[in-house]
Amino acid sequence: MDARPGRLFVLVLAAALLAGAAPARAASIGAQLGVDRSGVDGDTPPNSQYVDEYGLVAGLQGEIGFAHDLLLSLQPSFVQKRSSVQTATTRSGDPIERDLAFDYISVPLLVKFAKAGGRTYIVGGASVDFLSAATLAGYDVKSAYNSTAFDAVLGFGVAFPMGHARLTTELRLVQGLSNMNSGGIADATGALAPRLHSSGLELIVGSLLPVGRK
Amino acid sequence: MTRALGAALALALLVLAAPSPVRAQDGPRPTLAGHTFVSTDLVPDAFVRTYARTSLGAAISQSVDYPPIVVGSDTLKVLNGSLNYATLGLEYQGLLRDWIAARISLGLVTRLGTQGASLVREGITLVQGYDFGFLIRLRQTDKTSLCGTVGAANQWVTQVDVEQYRQDVANGVPNAKLVDYVPAVRTNAGLRYAWAASPSFGVTALGQTTYGDAPQRHDLTSWGWDLGVSLDYDLAPSHHIPFGAALASRLTSAPGLTNTSNGNSSQTVLRLAYAGRNDVIALDFLGLFDRQNSLAEAIWASGVAFSMRTYF
Numbered sequence: 074m075d076a077r078p079g080r081l082f083v084l085v086l087a088a089a090l091l092a093g094a095a096p097a098r099a100a101s102i103g104a105q106l107g108v109d110r111s112g113v114d115g116d117t118p119p120n121s122q123y124v125d126e127y128g129l130v131a132g133l134q135g136e137i138g139f140a141h142d143l144l145l146s147l148q149p150s151f152v153q154k155r156s157s158v159q160t161a162t163t164r165s166g167d168p169i170e171r172d173l174a175f176d177y178i179s180v181p182l183l184v185k186f187a188k189a190g191g192r193t194y195i196v197g198g199a200s201v202d203f204l205s206a207a208t209l210a211g212y213d214v215k216s217a218y219n220s221t222a223f224d225a226v227l228g229f230g231v232a233f234p235m236g237h238a239r240l241t242t243e244l245r246l247v248q249g250l251s252n253m254n255s256g257g258i259a260d261a262t263g264a265l266a267p268r269l270h271s272s273g274l275e276l277i278v279g280s281l282l283p284v285g286r287k
Numbered sequence: 288m289t290r291a292l293g294a295a296l297a298l299a300l301l302v303l304a305a306p307s308p309v310r311a312q313d314g315p316r317p318t319l320a321g322h323t324f325v326s327t328d329l330v331p332d333a334f335v336r337t338y339a340r341t342s343l344g345a346a347i348s349q350s351v352d353y354p355p356i357v358v359g360s361d362t363l364k365v366l367n368g369s370l371n372y373a374t375l376g377l378e379y380q381g382l383l384r385d386w387i388a389a390r391i392s393l394g395l396v397t398r399l400g401t402q403g404a405s406l407v408r409e410g411i412t413l414v415q416g417y418d419f420g421f422l423i424r425l426r427q428t429d430k431t432s433l434c435g436t437v438g439a440a441n442q443w444v445t446q447v448d449v450e451q452y453r454q455d456v457a458n459g460v461p462n463a464k465l466v467d468y469v470p471a472v473r474t475n476a477g478l479r480y481a482w483a484a485s486p487s488f489g490v491t492a493l494g495q496t497t498y499g500d501a502p503q504r505h506d507l508t509s510w511g512w513d514l515g516v517s518l519d520y521d522l523a524p525s526h527h528i529p530f531g532a533a534l535a536s537r538l539t540s541a542p543g544l545t546n547t548s549n550g551n552s553s554q555t556v557l558r559l560a561y562a563g564r565n566d567v568i569a570l571d572f573l574g575l576f577d578r579q580n581s582l583a584e585a586i587w588a589s590g591v592a593f594s595m596r597t598y599f
Contacts, residue, residue: 114470115470116468116470117468143384186384186387195381195383195389197389197421225420225438225474227389227419248419248439248441248472249472250439250472250474250499252500252507256507268469268470268471268507270470270472272441
């Protein structure tokens with residue numbers, strides 16, 4: 074993994090923990106784990122298509138209330154975005170499949186709108202993603218892709234109280250806003266065509282423990 | 288298709304999470320100073336409300352004069368042609384607080400050349416996608432409402448372009464494609480403004496800027512804008528009849544239904560609607576102005592759409 078995203082991850086994690094630990098109103102911290110089907114969408118090589126595959130989402134979360142039933146949530150996470158590139162062969166037979174995988178350190182900054190007394194919520198916001206690895210059929214193609222990406226997030230969640238803690242389950246639509254491909258480099262290296270976005274759903278289960286004073 | 292299903296699932300979840308209505312006014316429909324607005328799909332209203340909307344429409348163009356087709360040293364005269372359009376829309380906006388709402392919509396538009404000449408020259412275009420975002424109330428007075436919007440749209444343009452394919456084959460272009468697929472993700476931010484001029488008349492305006500993948504292949508990204516205005520008339524205050532009308536027009540910097548550099552395009556709609564307490568059932572008369580650089584004159588198309596909107 075590149076050292077730069079790693080350092081950034083630690084910094085963001087520390088910020089999230091500090092934000093959560095501050096003696097402010099309704100602060101919580103916790104961890105989250107889930108799967109995504111947020112592959113890639115966009116230009117394909119000739120006679121090819123992308124097929125989304127499942128990836129891992131794992132990280133931490135910290136949230137703090139800033140108004141009545143409104144919470145600001147920071148969720149630094151490791152996110153895998155995986156697809157396979159299926160290319161039709163000229164002869165009859167199965168298409169050739171190559172795995173296209175991206176690993177990101179993702180930092181979503183979200184606002185949660187609590188509903189039903191905090192049992193459900195709508196979540197929306199933006200995410201900054203830092204590319205840590207990109208492979209095509211096992212080969213490193215990181216240089217053909219932008220190191221930073223931006224996403225828009227809209228989701229719905231349910232919170233289950235478990236004593237002082239809460240267990241959260243959340244489904245999100247995550248839409249990549251910036252082009253993943255670095256364009257000119259892709260042309261020069263013969264990599265994939267230049268217009269490419271991540272897009273898909275994430276299903277995440279998390280836990281939140283209250284900290285500080287309410 | 289997976290993307291559309293994902294967006295549809297997100298839409299369904301947003302509906303399931305529909306909050307209890309929080310409204311300052313008596314009815315669920317947007318009202319200011321005794322005027323209940325009859326908004327259109329083209330120029331949406333400037334009120335934070337919960338509603339669901341569906342629309343289905345079709346339009347046909349006037350006869351289009353196409354220039355001759357040149358193949359090598361031969362020039363082929365072609366007959367006139369026409370174009371058919373069809374639209375399908377689905378939208379849900381849910382109130383999160385009395386000052387903010389989340390929205391998500393799915394859309395599908397097709398353009399089809401219906402005669403030999405137009406089929407060869409224009410081919411078939413299919414635009415599908417979804418967009419989602421937030422509507423935020425910025426300021427409200429007795430007679431006016433100002434809202435801000437922010438959102439993102441993912442759109443796919445699939446184009447079967449027989450003419451371009453013929454040219455590419457004739458010119459020996461490698462990997463000539465009959466079907467082109469242009470993905471475009473764009474973000475948008477804007478303002479919506481509503482003014483209750485009287486209990487019967489209202490005005491709605493919008494201004495929006497967009498940024499993201501360019502519609503044209505030769506540009507990576509581009510800026511764009513939308514301007515729209517709507518004048519609506521509600522018969523209820525004067526005649527106690529639940530009926531309204533609206534005339535709306537929207538001008539956009541993006542090309543209409545192509546991925547070529549065609550300049551601005553505009554749409555106009557005249558809406559006649561049953562306007563009940565919760566529901567608006569409307570018949571829209573559509574006008575579409577789509578400039579084509581390859582043609583001497585712009586293309587005008589007209590049609591009708593059926594739209595239903597329910598406020599909660």
